[in-house]
Amino acid sequence: IEWTVDEGWHDAAVVPYGPLSLDPAASVFHYAQEIFEGIKAYRHADGSVWTFRPDANGHRLQRSAERLALPKLAVEDFVESLKQLVAVDEKWVPSADETSLYLRPFMIATESFLGVRAAHRVGYYVIASPAGAYFTGGVAPVSIWLSTTYSRAGKGGTGAAKTGGNYAASLLPQEEAYQHGCSQVLFLNSTDGAYIEELGGMNVVLVYRDGTIVTPDSDSILEGITRDSILQLAEDRGHRVERRRVSIDEWRDGVASGDIVEVFACGTAAVVVPIAELKGDGVSIVSPVAGPDSLTLSLRAELTDIQYGRRPDRHGWLTRLDA
Numbered sequence: 541i542e543w544t545v546d547e548g549w550h551d552a553a554v555v556p557y558g559p560l561s562l563d564p565a566a567s568v569f570h571y572a573q574e575i576f577e578g579i580k581a582y583r584h585a586d587g588s589v590w591t592f593r594p595d596a597n598g599h600r601l602q603r604s605a606e607r608l609a610l611p612k613l614a615v616e617d618f619v620e621s622l623k624q625l626v627a628v629d630e631k632w633v634p635s636a637d638e639t640s641l642y643l644r645p646f647m648i649a650t651e652s653f654l655g656v657r658a659a660h661r662v663g664y665y666v667i668a669s670p671a672g673a674y675f676t677g678g679v680a681p682v683s684i685w686l687s688t689t690y691s692r693a694g695k696g697g698t699g700a701a702k703t704g705g706n707y708a709a710s711l712l713p714q715e716e717a718y719q720h721g722c723s724q725v726l727f728l729n730s731t732d733g734a735y736i737e738e739l740g741g742m743n744v745v746l747v748y749r750d751g752t753i754v755t756p757d758s759d760s761i762l763e764g765i766t767r768d769s770i771l772q773l774a775e776d777r778g779h780r781v782e783r784r785r786v787s788i789d790e791w792r793d794g795v796a797s798g799d800i801v802e803v804f805a806c807g808t809a810a811v812v813v814p815i816a817e818l819k820g821d822g823v824s825i826v827s828p829v830a831g832p833d834s835l836t837l838s839l840r841a842e843l844t845d846i847q848y849g850r851r852p853d854r855h856g857w858l859t860r861l862d863a
């Protein structure tokens with residue numbers, strides 16, 4: 541769909557996948573005026589195709605748009621864009637267990653204009669890619685690298701928006717994480733570096749022995765929809781959920797004293813992953829291994845069962861895409 545200052549959103553179309561033609565002066569290339577979303581389509585056992593909480597992604601896209609001075613796309617139009625793409629060829633949606641179609645909606649400033657101001661011409665697109673099971677042969681715990689040199693987002697910055705610039709800022713620390721044998725980087729808050737923010741592409745959750753679940757509250761992290769859903773499922777089971785600042789010392793001391801019994805990361809791609817180890821400059825926190833009876837794996841199973849239609853969707857989280 542195209543948007544212009546004069547006409548608003550217009551000319552929605554589904555076209556064959558291929559290169560986009562953009563002027564080299566398009567503002568997205570120079571000022572990174574861009575936002576995106578990540579959401580999946582799941583095929584249920586009866587062949588129908590569903591997605592999970594698209595309204596939440598649609599609202600998050602609107603919040604990102606506001607921060608990046610991009611136009612607002614109605615949530616109904618966002619959901620319709622997913623339906624239209626899936627309708628083209630719903631055979632794309634894999635039918636095997638724990639596989640899905642990853643949908644990537646994104647909005648970019650397409651106006652040819654080199655002055656620094658919000659673009660008057662914008663494009664919104666959705667592309668899709670079949671996604672295999674993230675884990676084959678069981679959910680494997682991951683090691684995380686603590687970045688003390690770099691931060692991902694600062695106070696008043698774009699941390700809460702899903703915009704390419706945040707990911708550009710995390711590429712170098714992410715490389716550092718790989719070099720140290722870790723799959724993701726953990727960022728601390730930028731003002732004093734004492735509090736946990738999030739991973740390069742996932743949120744972090746700590747589980748206490750008494751069943752309390754704690755997750756960082758910050759206005760510079762991405763409000764993950766997986767995290768929100770997992771915490772809701774935990775609350776449904778009677779767990780106390782605390783959204784508050786969490787320091788790296790709390791993590792270390794809690795694991796050392798045995799008060800923190802599980803730590804996991806969550807996001808659309810991998811759903812829920814146990815964090816086995818956090819390491820970095822002078823830091824090494826080895827968390828207890830999440831066993832088959834852990835809360836981590838049982839919440840993961842509950843959420844994926846809902847997404848694949850194997851358990852009742854009591855919160856009304858699923859939206860059918862192919863009808």
Ligand code: PMP
Nearest residue numbers: 741742743762764765766807808
């Ligand atoms: N934080 C960041 C930086 C992310 O990129 C993601 C993935 N979108 C998340 C958290 C998790 O968000 P969600 O559960 O909505 O995928």
